Amino acid sequence: xxxxxxxxxxxxxxxxxxxxxxxxxxxxxxxxxxxxxxxxxxxxxxxxxxxxxxxxxxxxxxxxxxxxxxxxxxxxxxxxxxxxxxxxxxxxxxxxxxxxxxxxxxxxxxxxx
Amino acid sequence: xxxxxxxxxxxxxxxxxxxxxxxxxxxxxxxxxxxxxxxxxxxxxxxxxxxxxxxxxxxxxxxxxxxxxxxxxxxxxxxxxxxxxxxxxxxxxxxxxxxxxxxxxxxxxxx
Numbered sequence: 751x752x753x754x755x756x757x758x759x760x761x762x763x764x765x766x767x768x769x770x771x772x773x774x775x776x777x778x779x780x781x782x783x784x785x786x787x788x789x790x791x792x793x794x795x796x797x798x799x800x801x802x803x804x805x806x807x808x809x810x811x812x813x814x815x816x817x818x819x820x821x822x823x824x825x826x827x828x829x830x831x832x833x834x835x836x837x838x839x840x841x842x843x844x845x846x847x848x849x850x851x852x853x854x855x856x857x858x859x860x861x862x863x
Numbered sequence: 864x865x866x867x868x869x870x871x872x873x874x875x876x877x878x879x880x881x882x883x884x885x886x887x888x889x890x891x892x893x894x895x896x897x898x899x900x901x902x903x904x905x906x907x908x909x910x911x912x913x914x915x916x917x918x919x920x921x922x923x924x925x926x927x928x929x930x931x932x933x934x935x936x937x938x939x940x941x942x943x944x945x946x947x948x949x950x951x952x953x954x955x956x957x958x959x960x961x962x963x964x965x966x967x968x969x970x971x972x973x974x
Contacts (some may be wrong), residue, residue, distance in 0.1 A: 792867065792949070792964030800960055808961055810957050838904060852896065852962070854906040 752776050756841050763862045764789045771826040771858050773841030777850035779853070780846035782824035783808075784816060786837040787857075793840065799824055800846060831862045867892050869950050869965035877973055881968045882937040886950030889931065894956050896962060897924050898949040899904070906949070940972045 754775045763769055768788075775782065780801045785793040795808030799818040813835060815827045828835060841855040870885045886895070897909040910917050910924040911931065917924050921940075926933040939943055947969050951962040 784916065790966065792865070792966045793951075793962075794964075795961040798960050806960070840906060842906075851908050851911050852898075853908065854898075855906045857906075859904075863919075 754841055754843055754853050754855035756839075758858060759856065760859050761861070763840075763860065765827075765832060765862060767831050768827065768829050769831065769860075770785065770816050771839055771860075772823070773825065773840075773855055774823045775841075775843040775847050776822065777819070777843065777853065779843035780821070781844045782818065783842045783844075783852075784814075784824070784826045785840045785842065786810065787840060796839075828860075831860075833862045836860060836862045842844065866887065867950055867952055867965040868970050869948075871968060873969045873973045874961070875969075875973065876940060878941060880940050880972075881948070882940050882944070882970065882972075884935045884948050884970070885934045886935070886948075886965055887931060888952050888963075890952065890963070891955040892952040893955040894914050894953045895926055895933050896951045896953070897933075898951060900947040900949060902946075909948075912963075914952075937970075942972045942974050945971050 758851045783798045784796040787793045794810050797816040799805045802821045805816050817825045839858045842852045844850045844852045867888045872909045896911050897905050900906045901953045914925040921938045923936040947967040950965040
């Protein structure tokens, strides 16, 4: 089915370890986003990519890096994981204009111990 | 103060009841989104509004741009409607792309 695919679905890391969350969409969308969801808070934007070859910081970028590998793929990297990065991470994509809908991935539940 | 406020935070109702979830925002927007998140976590887009009203099945979404307020209504509610409903806005003008989210309304429909 067309949509946004995130991997992995679950991950446990030790403090200081690194990992990359993968996201791919097959809808030919220009814009892609990474959000985190924490209990009692709304989703917050980490990084986004308005088009292939560009990335920009969102509301909570510290501790993360991203790569827009091509139009389909947008990865999120934690270089040195911290317990504060325990969260559920969602990738999303949109066509890109200001009034287009969003498609979300199924989420990655990350625990840092 | 959060830029997107939802009410109520939690709502429990009986099957068949008419449900209203409210969303108020304090920034200029180009569009407002209503999303649904089921237990298990997946997020599904229900509506995108920039004016007026939209209907899909038993779901109705309205927006009043002047009052900076939107409502999501569910008619003839059913236990399968139990989920978290999230309001999100896309800001107008410049600045970071992406959505600004409310904290969500946790809805439980009892049989």
